Amino acid sequence: MTHPIARVVVDAPYRSDIVASPEPIVGWITETDAANWLQAGAELELDRAGTIESHTVEGRASTQIAWPFAPLAPRDDVTLRVRVTGEDGQQGPWSEPRRIFAGFLDGEWQATTVGLADPQEHAQPAYLRTEFDIASTVSRATLYATAVGVYQVALNGADVDDQVMKPGWTPYQYRTIHETTDVTGLITPGRNAIGVRLAGAWGTEHFGFRENARLIYGSQPRFAAQLLLEYADGSAEWVVTDAAWRASTGPITFSGLYGGEHYDARRVLIDGGGRGFADAGYDESGWSAVAVFEPVVVPEARVSPFVRRLEELPVVEVITTPSGKTVLDFGQNLVGRLRVRVTGPAGTELVLRHAEVLEHGELGTRPLRQAAATDRLTLAGDGEIEWEPEFTFHGFRYAEISGWQGDVDPGAVTAVVIHSDMERTGWFETSHELVSKLHENVVWGLKGNFLYVPTDCPQRDERLGWTGDIQVFAPTASFLYDVRGFLDSWLRDLALEQENDHGIVPFVVPNVLGPARPAAAWGDAATVVPWVLNERYADTSILERQYPSMKAWTDALLEIAGDRRLWEGKFQFGDWLDPDAPPDLPARAKTDGDIVATAYLFRSADAVARAAKLLGNDAEATEYAAIAEEVREAFLSEYVTPSGRMMSDAQTAYAMAIVFEIAPESLIPALGDRLAELTRESGYKIGTGFVGTPIIQDALTRTGHLDTARRLLVQTENPSWLYPVTMGATTIWERWDSMLPDGTINPGQMTSFNHYAFGAIGDWLHRVVAGLAPAAPAYERISIAPHPLEGFDFASAEHLTPYGRARSAWTRSGDRIRIEAVIPPNTTGIVTLPDGSTHEVGSGTHEWEVDADQPAALPAHVGLDSTLAAVIDDPEAYRVILTALEAGKPTAAQSFRTTTQWKPGRDLGEAIFQQTGPALQAVIADRLAELSAARSAR
The missing domain is CATH 2.60.40.10 (Immunoglobulins)
Structure with missing residues (x-):
């Protein structure tokens, strides 16, 4: 080239x-x-x-x-x-x-909003149609369509596109989306027909928890469309939805996001002449006039990606459960639905139930709560039918099938994966198999929860756009996929919801949970997500559009904080799902909610100041920078001692002070040391929830505790990132222990097995372990700073930046580390090698070799007199002790593993004295003596 x-x-x-x-x-x-x-x-x-x-x-x-x-x-x-x-x-x-x-319109929306007349009590799927004539040559035909609900249009019997569940979910009372589809190729001379399949989905779902669940947008789905026909002679005409359209029910007899879909093949809409309802000349006998609804808000053209069928997975195992049920395992927790090929007598009902996990061999449906997640197919008895639900989706790995005639044919059932069709832009690989699987789980969690809106889970009676989840996950998401259009659309909705709640950002967007209440780390999505998009894509247009939203949120918080500049004493989710919180009280974290709140007040005020400066608003940049400093001083005065201890002596508190850059440089070493001590005292187990988890590894790395971060990453005991992987997880879990070691589902009412928030670790894997990060917006300058971890042979990250493909990789060979950097054209790279040397390079492929750091030597002697801190820092000794305890007294092993505080002031013998007798203590002493002797002989 x-x-x-x-x-x-x-x-x-x-x-x-x-x-x-x-x-x-x-x-x-x-x-x-x-x-x-x-x-x-x-x-x-x-x-x-x-x-x-x-x-x-x-x-x-x-x-x-x-x-x-x-x-x-x-x-x-x-x-x-x-x-x-x-x-x-x-x-x-x-x-x-x-x-x-x-694909946009300009003041031309003239379609009437229509739906099924005389609807039933529940949201009734509907079929709509009209016919029109073409008298001369059509040069172009463009269809604009929208719904409060979900729809598909067929023109002369052919679907107009391959999109799924369009137009998706927005706050319908403020904003609707229209699709723009070129249908020129489907128009025929003479008579033409439009047929619409319509169901409720988000438009008619009952949202809310338990007895608070209610309709938000209306009880029935409705549809509006206009088809522009442009003729070769320069004339044009519109075909629009109006009162003359016709409506009917049909084979889809029930459809809901949570309930699933019911399809009766005996009710297929084919007339005596073999014409379908979307064909011209179809016999409309039995059809009625449409009902006319209040107009939809004038729809906007789509900016977010379409949802499509993007993958298919086969059955990997047919399971007969202890109760005799037939369950299919697809090997992967996914989001989508099943496609089946089946035959049977007329009236036979095939029932498909979905769940993410098995619990003691049976379908684990308790985490679904009120979601039935059940599809039903009634056969017509006229040969084989291939069927897939159209207007619902499920989160599942397992599907229980009943009603199948004879043995289930696994080749006749396929899992169809659906999600927003975004471009894949990021990849990560490592030699550590469990960490590699963890990263794969992060990717699958993103795919399952990026379906028109960034949801919290795809399976239970929720699936809402929780703001806190995407606030922490946006950096990881923006590396793995091009999420710019996806989050651009969602941020527009966030600002609209916020405008109607006096600047307060609701917990979920679209908001279906009632009046908005402020919550730190959740509402701060208003300031954090636009800044992430600017950092990763240099998209100042989004930042400029969202700036009033960023400012309004921060101003609302400053009013709450008052002159003290402390956000205190109010409701908070806090460090949600701290592993020490009781299953039924997930907000009861070790880090006080007021500390989380004020840290985020600082972060948002600082983000507004930086955004104002970037956008050229110098006066407001100065104003909010000063406010951020006031909040910083209040935080330090109230929550940090002069020696560097936090009032909540917990990992998340220290991580926020470090990573949010609240603490002065003089305190950073002490804060980092204490964070590392707490991590070791926990046995290198995670002690953070939604707030602390995305930042704890950065806090440890920045303060010189990379090996502590490594130990935290590779921990396999619960709670840890890798514990779910050892339990067979194929997505990120909502709780660290969504499934307990004995295979029982966590007893909490809120338990999901596909919830991407804790997958925010992906960003650290990309930026730190592999070493690839933006040093300037959109990667115009690229940071290459790999951190080879002990016990890892290689790691690499690749990212399709707005300038092209960038790569950072390292490989261990003996006592040498080879580093590779690929810098795309029109950018520069700032390379920091593991030996501390730095290099500035231009585009192309570059390589270096440096000496590998030598692992710290293990102590020659380990025994009952060794400190607990020394034991937990010696994985080999720890395994020896644990193996002896498990063989001699399993209850003592469990207590040793889960309750020990690994402090330097206590020795091993004292720690196990009350849990073991002299004989088992002697066994442990002998095993450790053997280990010490083996080390001396090396």
Whole structure:
């Protein structure tokens, strides 16, 4: 490759040419094998119906380029290409043209909102139709459609696209989304028909907990659409939903997010002439006029990615449970539904029940709470049917099947995985098999919970857009996938909900839980998530749009804090799901909720100050920076002693003070040392919840305690990141012990096995272990700073940055470490090697070798006189002791493992004296003596 070759990038849903703005943001990615390549300039060329418009860019800018041409008009269909020139003077060829279609409307929404007349008490799936005539040649046909609920449109019998459960979930009372679909190829001369399948989903679900569950958006789904027909002679006409459309029920007899879907194949809508209800000429006998509903809020064009069927998984095992039930195992906790091929007599009912886990061999449905998660298929008896529910989804690994005629054929059942179709941009690999599996679980957790909104879980009667979860997970998500459009759309909804609650961000977005109440780390999604998007994508447009939201949230908190600048005495989730909290009281954490709240008040005020500075608002930057300093001083005065002890002597408190940069540099060493001590005292087990878990590893690393972080990462005892992996987890669990060691599901009412929050560890794996991070927004400057961990042979991270693919990798070979860095064109890398040396490099592939750090020598002697701190720092000795205890007195082993405080002031003999008799103590002493002798002989 001798010339730089560019590829145009446009802000549009992944795998789509449709843009939602008349002035979309554009950019390009350059590929070249020239070393140290930097762009000197670029030429853009827009082809608008044969009219060419050009624009020249001087310098290195190649991402987040403001639209440099005249604004697009609705339905403009243009192409954009680019060619770049490097600072070496080499000019590349023109890129392949990128199609851009203006999928927005401009004051043209005229469709009536319609649905099924005379609906039942529950949300009734509906079928809608109309027919129209085509008298002359159609040059283009564009369908705009939306729903409060979910829908699919068929034109002349063919579905118009492959999207699933569109248009998704927004706060329907404030914002609806329309799809824009080119249906020109489905139009035929003469008579045409539109058929719509419609169900309630989010639009008619009862949201809320237990007796508080209620309808939010209405009892029945409704639909609105308009089809623009543009003719070759220049004329045009609209076909719109109105009172003349017809409606009916059909084979989908029930559909709900939580309840599942029921399909009666005997009720398929085919007339005596073999025509389906979406075919022209269909016999509408028995159909009725549609009901007309209140208009939907004028819909906006989609900015988020579509949801699609993206993977299929086969059955890996057919299980007969102890009670005789047939359960299929798909080997992976996933989100989607089943597709079955089945035959049987008319009236036969096939029942599919879904769950994430087995409990003592049976389907574990208790964590579903009120969600039935059950699909039902009634057969028509006219041969084989292939069926998949259309308007629901489930979180499951296992499916119990009843009603199957004869033995279940595993080849006739497939799990269909659905989620938002985002571009995969990040990968991580390591030699440590359990950590590698942990990272794979993080990826699957993201896929399962990124379905139109960032949800908390995909299986039970919840599936809500909890703000705290995405606040902590956004950095990990933005590495693994291009989540810009996904979170852009969700942040718009957050701001709308916030506007209607006096600046307070609700717990969930869309808000279906009642009046908003402020909660630290949850509402702070308003300030944190836009900043993450700026850091990872340099997307100042989102930051600018969300700035009023960021400011409103912070101002609301400052009013609560008052002159003391402390957010105290109010409701808080706090360090939610601290492992020491009782199963039924997940907010009862070791770190006081007021400390969490004021730390986040500082973080949000600081974020507003930085955003204001970036956006050129110097006065507000100064104002909020001063406020952040006031909050800092109040926090330090109230919660930190002069010697560096926190008033809540717990891991999360120290981690926040360090990572949020609240503590002054003079206190950082003491805070870090105490954090490391607490981690060792816990036996290198996790002691943090939602707030502390994403940051504890960074706090340890920044303060020089990398090996403590390593021990915490590779711990397999409960609670730890790897305990679920040893229990067979294939996604991230909501609780550290969602399943207990004996295979019993955690007794708490809130237990999920697919909940990405604790998967925020992924960001540390990418940035620190592998060493790949942005040193400037959008990775224009890339930090390569790998941290080879003892016991790991290699680790690598790759990320498709807005400039191209970057990579950081290290490999251990004997006493040497080889580091590889790949820097994409038009960027620079700042490389910090494990030996502390630094290098600045340009684009290309670079390699170095350095000496590996030698592991700390284990003590030559270990015995009953060894301190507990020395024992836990000696994994080999710990295993010897634990093995002896498990063989001699299992209850003592359990107590030793779970209740010991591993402090330097107590010795081993004292710790086990009350739990063991002289004989077992002697056995332990002998085993340790053998270990000491073996070490002396090495």
